[in-house]
Amino acid sequence: MDTTTQQGTTHHQDTTGGDLLAAYRAHLSAGRASLGEMFGGFWETASSGATVRTSDGESFVNCAGYGVFILGGTHPHVTEAVVAQVRANPLATRLLLEPVSAAAAKALVDVCPPGLSKVHFVGSGTEATETAIKMARANGKRRLITTANGYHGKTLGSLSVTARSVYQEKFQPLLPDVTVVPYGDVDAMEAALRDGPPACVIVEPVQGEGGVVFPPDGYLAALGRLRTEHDAFLVIDEILTGLGRLGRWWGHDPEAVTPDVMLVGKGLSGGVVPVAAAVATPAAYAPFDKDPFLHTSTFSAAPVAAAAAKAAIEAIVMEDAVAKAAKLGAELKHRIAESAARTCPHLVAEVRGEGLLIGVEMRDPGLAGELVLELIDGRVLVNHSMNNSHVLRLTPPATITADELDHVATTFDRALSTLAGRFPASS
Template sequence: MSTFTTGPDTDAAAVLDAYRRHVSRGRARLAAMTGSVVETASEGTSVWDAAGREYLDCGGYGVFLVGHRHPRVVAAVTDQIGRHPLATRLLLEPVAATAATALARVTPPGLDYVHFVTSGAEATETAVKLARAHGKRRLVSAVGGYHGKTTGALALTAKPFYQAPFHPLLPAEHVPYGDAAALETALSAGEPACVVIEPVQGEGGVVVPPAGYLGDVQRICADHGALFVLDEIQTGLGRLGTWWGATPEDVRPDVLLVGKNLSGGVIPVAAAVATRETYAPFDRDPFLHTSTFAGAPVAMAAAAAAVGVIDEEGLVARAAGLGESLLKLLHEALAPVLGDVVTEIRGRGLLIGVELADEHLAGELVLHLLEAGVLVNHSLNAHRVVRLTPPALLSAADLERLSRAFTAAAGALARTATRKGI
């Protein structure tokens, strides 16, 4: 892109001042530490700053599998805004029906009922409320899991740094991730529970469970009368190189949580998709759980288009192939520091984690990549892990750029490690 038209003031000092005064002083401090870069435009795999510099986006917290501003998603949203962006909530709204049908068509068989919301945390809250409607008030999740920051969803997280000031409204039990025996022990004692698990832990540091784990979780939940909620907010819709993290083991949870990629990278939208039996309380009473902006036509247009793009452009298979290439590239580029500075590289599809020896080295890697024009993310529940969630659109040139950036970062990290005696 060569033209940058922006409405707001994009001067870094002005933006920082506004953040300090009205948004977050902490966020302003963090931005100042990373160079006070102001992002103003995006397309495909790229983001541009106010000075016109291009960045390769391998972050975005897993939102941009179809890339930024995919033409088909933008066209659907633009058309909907031009006709009917928000609904009265009293009359039938056809775009919600279209989006629900599209999503149910690609979820595991039997997951047919869709409740749309506007964020992943709201999807989690929806599942918890459904469980309580079935009399399952006990919550069980995995250590290191992440399911949102609303106070209800926070109960499912085992005391991360950002939970400290808050007392969970709904106390939960936490079992080791990937340990099916520990889950069975927990469910054997006490009342029937609602179990919330990720197929791969994202914010937990891209933790991949042992083969067969999800199948064991499904069986154990069924044996003990627990409601099985699979959180695929970050992993679903192709991110792992399969439609769902549940796909390889042919798992069907009672509730599937969907988000991030459902937005098409354009409009925030998420969903809880349930079986007929699980959804029954919401089916009987449509006002039991509602939100003014949930299922807005403009968001539904984005969701329907996003599912269509992922399907028709073969992005699931592309994510699988690119993921293999990216893992190989990272092992080669980081080989000089692998085993000491970089302790492990792991992932599935286009959800990849690079674990460093300590969190300071992880922060340094993020900054080195930023200087090289590559955007990545840290992991909220695993500060030593740098996370890559790029679009399934990476070109050969993009991969070469990543190779150069990580090779240069490896050299810089090696020098830092020498100074620190690692």
């Protein structure tokens, strides 16, 4: 039985039982439980491709997941590889050599830009950032330069370069010697590099959590030149933008730059097992090569995660996911932009993106929240941007079907029309 709140959000009967909600509130997060109730009280139970099934027997088209699902949910090639590895040898002794991680590392290097040939697997994107920071320090670069509204994770080291006070304040002091410069500003970066000892620079090709913000053309290439001129250590964070998300293998592909370290994650999981990586040049990786115990973790390069990573890369190639992301993303962005221009240009500031990373910027953050609720009512899932509350972010899979894409576009059109009626343009 459905009920509707005053805000218009449809709430569905909790078919999983109230005990689970109570357990969620008591043992996971009371705040997250409240958000879940606000978003309709749905429980996700299964996924396949762009479809997420819920406990009420219905389904959503998934354009959320923070970019993890470039292959959609439970892609058969990835799940079969993972199941086989679980049955054979899911975790390693950490003493003997283990073949699956070596094969996964080679598969990843084979699709990486030239010059990046050393792989350190970890369990999450924030761990990849931590690895890069430690690698920079091992190479004598202790000072850090990051960009305003950049997002690189929330563990202590990565949080130090995730330049937003709302996430940092409760955990101060963080790492010292961190400089924040405006994103896309080459002059500001050069000034920061001049103003101190050699530094580690960490930057995204596109700021995803910052609201799908693109730098000027040539920005990353300019940072590459500054790296050489100022003996810096350059880390490019491709955790969100890599592996086809932008309709190309890597976000920085158009720029003439090879970073010292490239961070990979999200889609590397194949949507099945958490895994990420720091991929480095041999020179940057040299301290880790010399001492294999310098930076370790019990579960890093676990065979089950390595199996997922290798299979994910294979599936991206088999599915032609990179080209599909470019084509499908262009179509979806165009249709949403057309709807916004026709129904409510007074509410939507811009629709922007590349490939299957699309941002819808509302003129007021409250409107962004209203749009999320309307989309949920239409059975479409999207994400907020953590560093920009005006922007909703879509990261649908490259395996989305024509019917599913049409559902997303028509649901946006209906939702924007509803908001236009609720919040008319002033005369």
